[in-house]
Amino acid sequence: MREASISQLWGRAWDLFKVNWLLFVGFYVLLVIVIFISIIALFLGLVFLRFLILSFIDLRFFILGFIGLSSFIVSFIGLLIVPLILTPAFVRAGYLVARQGQLSFGEVFRDLSSLLKIFVYELTLLLILWILLRMTHLGWWASDILVVAGLIILFILSLFGWAAPYYVLSRRAGIFSAIGQSFSLTWRNFSKVFVALLSVIGLLLLGFLLLELGILMKVPDLILLIGWLLCGLWLLVVVPMSYVFWPLLYLALTGEEGASHS
Numbered sequence: 001m002r003e004a005s006i007s008q009l010w011g012r013a014w015d016l017f018k019v020n021w022l023l024f025v026g027f028y029v030l031l032v033i034v035i036f037i038s039i040i041a042l043f044l045g046l047v048f049l050r051f052l053i054l055s056f057i058d059l060r061f062f063i064l065g066f067i068g069l070s071s072f073i074v075s076f077i078g079l080l081i082v083p084l085i086l087t088p089a090f091v092r093a094g095y096l097v098a099r100q101g102q103l104s105f106g107e108v109f110r111d112l113s114s115l116l117k118i119f120v121y122e123l124t125l126l127l128i129l130w131i132l133l134r135m136t137h138l139g140w141w142a143s144d145i146l147v148v149a150g151l152i153i154l155f156i157l158s159l160f161g162w163a164a165p166y167y168v169l170s171r172r173a174g175i176f177s178a179i180g181q182s183f184s185l186t187w188r189n190f191s192k193v194f195v196a197l198l199s200v201i202g203l204l205l206l207g208f209l210l211l212e213l214g215i216l217m218k219v220p221d222l223i224l225l226i227g228w229l230l231c232g233l234w235l236l237v238v239v240p241m242s243y244v245f246w247p248l249l250y251l252a253l254t255g256e257e258g259a260s261h262s
Contacts, residue, residue, distance in 0.1 A: 004252050006195055013245040016097050017237065023105055024240030027093060031086050038078030045072035088118035088165075094243030095169045098251060118165045121175050125157055159197055160186045166250040189253050196249055200242050207234035 004012070017024060044067065092115060093108045109115070160183045167178035186193045208231060250256075 004248075006192070006199055006249075009196075009245055009248045009252065010199065010241070012248055013241045016101065016244050016248075017241045019101065020097050020103055021240075023093065023097075023103060023108075024243070025236060026105070027086070027090055027108075028236060028240055031082065031090065034078050034082055034086065038075045038082070041071040041075035041078065043071075045069070045075055084119050085115065087122065088115040090240075090243050091118055091165050092169060094240075095166055095247040097244055098247035099256075114169055117168045117175050121164055121168065121178070124175075125161070128153065128157075159193065162186070162193070162197075162246060163250050163253075166247050170256060185250075185253055192253070193249070196245070200245065203238045203242070204235070207231050207238060 089108050092111070093103060096103050096107060161179055163182035163185050164175075164178040167173040167181050168175060172178075173181050
């Protein structure tokens with residue numbers, strides 16, 4: 001893929017999003033629905049699960065306790081589906097769109113081994129952060145230091161490890177060697193990757209800033225509604241576009257062939 005500026009890559013991401021908007025919006029809505037149901041189920045589980053213990057004393061509490069247990073199970077399944085299937089599928093969808101231009105829903109799940117590898121990569125990052133958070137119990141002074149260290153590590157991993165999933169999807173590396181190649185690619189193109197990361201963060205923050213536009217409305221009941229609507233519509237476009245933007249950047253930096261510009 002030919003060399004391109006960050007603005008050109010965003011323009012290309014917008015063009016590809018328009019061609020595949022139904023696929024990406026469908027994925028995004030499905031992701032939001034699963035997360036929303038999982039959170040509601042978790043809340044219901046926390047409210048009603050205590051009745052399960054009381055059912056051993058009085059069977060009249062059994063139904064409420066069963067609702068709580070069922071809600072916890074639904075919440076667990078939903079929260080498991082998101083990182084195991086939906087998020088890796090979103091990553092693969094963006095990569096395939098960047099490579100071939102158009103994509104069908106079924107093609108995203110055609111290579112389950114790639115989805116599993118992306119999940120393992122993301123799980124590895126989460127385990128690193130989890131270990132740091134668990135170490136905060138060492139003491140109040142260590143807690144503050146490790147929280148800051150965790151945030152710094154998260155930023156470094158986001159900055160240097162972004163290309164690892166695409167090395168895996170392109171079959172150029174395994175999971176752990178892909179991380180090393182991603183660090184090497186970023187180091188050689190640090191300024192461009194850093195600007196790219198800032199552009200993604202800036203666009204996402206702009207969506208949340210749209211919430212403040214509701215303050216300009218004189219009718220109080222519309223303030224929150226319009227703010228959330230503007231933010232939701234903005235993220236509905238920007239989030240899927242970002243999943244196309246990153247593999248486009250990867251293809252531009254590695255010189256691999258991408259989708260036609262026609």
